[in-house]
Amino acid sequence: MTTAVITPVEIDPADRPVWYTTRLGQISLTITIFVVIIVIWDLYVRLLGLSSLVLPSPYQVWLSLVENTLSGRLIDHMWVTLSEVLLGFLLGSVVGVALGTLTAQSPLMRTILGPYILASQAMPKLALAPIIVIWLGFGIAPKVVITALICFFPLLENTIIGLTSTNPHQVELFQVLTASRWQSFIKLRVPNALPVIFAGLRVAITLAVVGAVVGEYVGANRGLGALVIAAQGSFDTPLMFSIFVYLTVIGIVLYKLMELLEQTAFSWRHIKRGD
Amino acid sequence: MRENANSNPNLRQVPATAKIEFRNVMKTFGSGAKRMLALNRINLSIEDGEFVSILGESGCGKTTLLRIAAGLIPPSSGAVFMDGIAVSKPGRDMGFVFQQSVLLEWRTVLENILLPVEIFKLDMKAHRQKALDLLNMLGLGGFENHYPIQLSGGMQQRVSIARALILSPSVLLMDEPFGALDAITREQMNSELLRIWSLSKTTAVFITHDIGEAAFLSDRVVLLGSRPGRVKEVFDIPLPRPRTPEHRYDARFIRLCRDMKHAMTA
Numbered sequence: 216m217t218t219a220v221i222t223p224v225e226i227d228p229a230d231r232p233v234w235y236t237t238r239l240g241q242i243s244l245t246i247t248i249f250v251v252i253i254v255i256w257d258l259y260v261r262l263l264g265l266s267s268l269v270l271p272s273p274y275q276v277w278l279s280l281v282e283n284t285l286s287g288r289l290i291d292h293m294w295v296t297l298s299e300v301l302l303g304f305l306l307g308s309v310v311g312v313a314l315g316t317l318t319a320q321s322p323l324m325r326t327i328l329g330p331y332i333l334a335s336q337a338m339p340k341l342a343l344a345p346i347i348v349i350w351l352g353f354g355i356a357p358k359v360v361i362t363a364l365i366c367f368f369p370l371l372e373n374t375i376i377g378l379t380s381t382n383p384h385q386v387e388l389f390q391v392l393t394a395s396r397w398q399s400f401i402k403l404r405v406p407n408a409l410p411v412i413f414a415g416l417r418v419a420i421t422l423a424v425v426g427a428v429v430g431e432y433v434g435a436n437r438g439l440g441a442l443v444i445a446a447q448g449s450f451d452t453p454l455m456f457s458i459f460v461y462l463t464v465i466g467i468v469l470y471k472l473m474e475l476l477e478q479t480a481f482s483w484r485h486i487k488r489g490d
Numbered sequence: 491m492r493e494n495a496n497s498n499p500n501l502r503q504v505p506a507t508a509k510i511e512f513r514n515v516m517k518t519f520g521s522g523a524k525r526m527l528a529l530n531r532i533n534l535s536i537e538d539g540e541f542v543s544i545l546g547e548s549g550c551g552k553t554t555l556l557r558i559a560a561g562l563i564p565p566s567s568g569a570v571f572m573d574g575i576a577v578s579k580p581g582r583d584m585g586f587v588f589q590q591s592v593l594l595e596w597r598t599v600l601e602n603i604l605l606p607v608e609i610f611k612l613d614m615k616a617h618r619q620k621a622l623d624l625l626n627m628l629g630l631g632g633f634e635n636h637y638p639i640q641l642s643g644g645m646q647q648r649v650s651i652a653r654a655l656i657l658s659p660s661v662l663l664m665d666e667p668f669g670a671l672d673a674i675t676r677e678q679m680n681s682e683l684l685r686i687w688s689l690s691k692t693t694a695v696f697i698t699h700d701i702g703e704a705a706f707l708s709d710r711v712v713l714l715g716s717r718p719g720r721v722k723e724v725f726d727i728p729l730p731r732p733r734t735p736e737h738r739y740d741a742r743f744i745r746l747c748r749d750m751k752h753a754m755t756a
Contacts, residue, residue: 389609391580392580392605402594402608406594481596
C-alpha cells in the first residue's frame with residue numbers, strides 16, 4: 216500500500232481481508248456460537264422429552280428469568296450477594312496487601328512465615344465455611360469473612376512477589392542516588408508491584424463471587440446462593456438457571472470493572488512503541 | 491562522603507590537584523580456595539575536567555573499579571579519593587550512567603530525569619527547566635512527556651545521561667553506556683557525549699571494551715590487563731578538541747588504536 220502504483224492493478228484476492236478477520240465478522244461468529252448452543256440445548260430437551268425439573272429448555276429459563284427479575288425477587292437477592300462480594304473483596308484485599316507488604320520487608324520474615332503462607336494457600340478455604348457459619352451465625356458476616364479469606368491469598372502472594380521482584384539495576388540506581396529505604400519503597404518497589412497486585416485483584420474479584428455463593432449455600436436465607444438452595448427445595452430448576460445467569464453477569468461485570476481500573480491506572484503499559 | 495573527612499584521622503589528604511585518585515586499590519572476591527583477586531594495586535590519578543577511559547576486555551575488573559570509585563562497593567584495601575577525600579558511599583556530586591538506561595518505565599522522560607531531584611528533595615521547579623534544556627541539548631526536545639517504551643535504545647540512554655547530569659555533578663562515571671547500541675548509533679552517541687561533556691565541564695570516567703570509542707572520547711586511555719585486573723599501560727590521546735567523526739580516520743588516531751590493540755593482546 217505504500218508503494219507507488221503506476222497502472223491500476225487488480226488486487227490479489229489473497230490480499231483482501233478475509234471476512235472472519237474483520238471486527239464485524241468476529242462479533243457475528245461469537246453470536247452464532249451462542250445461537251448454536253441455545254439451539255442444541257433446545258433440541259436436546261425436546262428430542263429426549265426431558266422434564267423441566269431435570270433440564271429446562273432455554274425458553275423456560277427465559278420466562279423464569281423475566282418473571283423473577285420483574286417481580287424484584289432476583290434483584291433483591293442479588294444486592295445481598297453483591298454486597299457480600301464487595302465487602303469481602305475489600306476486606307480480603309486490604310488485609311492481603313497489608314500483610315503482604317509487611318512480609319515483603321524482610322527475607323527473614325518470609326522464611327519464617329513461608330510454611331504458614333503455603334499451608335494456608337493449600338488449605339481449601341471453602342472447606343472452612345461450615346465452621347465460620349457456626350462462629351458467626353447466619354447473617355451477612357460469615358459470607359463476608361469467607362469471601363475475604365478467599366480474596367486474601369492471591370493478594371498476599373502477589374503483593375509479596377510484586378514488592379520483592381524488583382529489577383536489580385533499578386535497585387542499584389537508587390543506591391547510587393543514596394535513596395532512603397522509604398524512598399526506594401515508595402518510588403521503586405510500590406510502582407513495580409502495582410501491576411502484579413492488580414493482577415491479584417482481578418483473580419480475587421472472580422473468586423469473591425464463588426466465596427459469597429458458597430457461604431450462602433452453607434447457611435443463609437438471603438442472597439443468590441440461598442435462592443439456589445430454595446429453588447432446589449421447591450424443584451424450580453428454571454429459577455436455578457436464572458440465578459446462574461445473574462451470577463455469571465455479576466462475575467463478568469466485576470472483572471471488566473477491574474480491568475478498566477487497571478487500564479486507567481497503568482496507561483503507560485498500553486502505549487505501543489511509536490515510529 | 492565529604493562531611494567528616496577532616497575530623498577522621500584515618501583519611502589521609504592528597505594534593506588537591508587530582509580530582510579522582512585511586513591509591514593502591516585492591517579487590518578480592520570470595521574466600522578460601524575460591525578467593526579471586528579481581529583488582530591488583532590500581533594507582534591512577536585523574537585531573538579535574540579530564541576525560542579518561544578505562545579500557546579492557548570483559549572480566550578484567552573495569553566495572554568493579556568504577557563501582558569502587560562510585561562508593562557502591564568498598565575496596566578490599568587501598569582507597570579512592572575524590573577531591574582529596576576517601577570515597578565511602580555514593581554522593582550527590584557524582585553522576586552515574588549504567589550499561590542499560592535503567593529508566594523507570596512508569597515515569598515519563600521528564601519524570602525520569604527529575605528522579606535525582608526528588609530523591610535529594612531539591613527544588614523541582616528550578617530543575618524542570620534544566621531538564622528540558624538537557625533534553626534539547628541531547629536532541630530529545632519535545633519528548634519530555636513520552637514514556638521510555640516509546641523511545642529507541644539510543645534515546646533511552648540519552649535520557650539516562652540527562653538524569654546523570656541533572657544535578658550538575660563534578661564527576662560523571664559511565665559503565666559501558668553504549669555497549670548495547672548498534673555501531674552507527676554508538677558513534678553518534680560518542681559525538682553527543684563529547685559535546686555535552688565539553689559544556690558541562692565534568693570529569694568523566696568511561697568504561698569500555700571498544701578501542702575506537704576509548705580513543706575518540708578520551709584525553710587518556712587506561713588499559714587494564716586481566717586476571718588480576720591491573721593497569722597495563724596508559725595512553726595519552728593528543729588529538730585536538732572538539733573532536734569530529736573525521737578524527738576516526740586521522741593517521742594518528744589509527745596508529746593509536748593499533749598500539750592499543752597490540753598492548754591489549756600482548
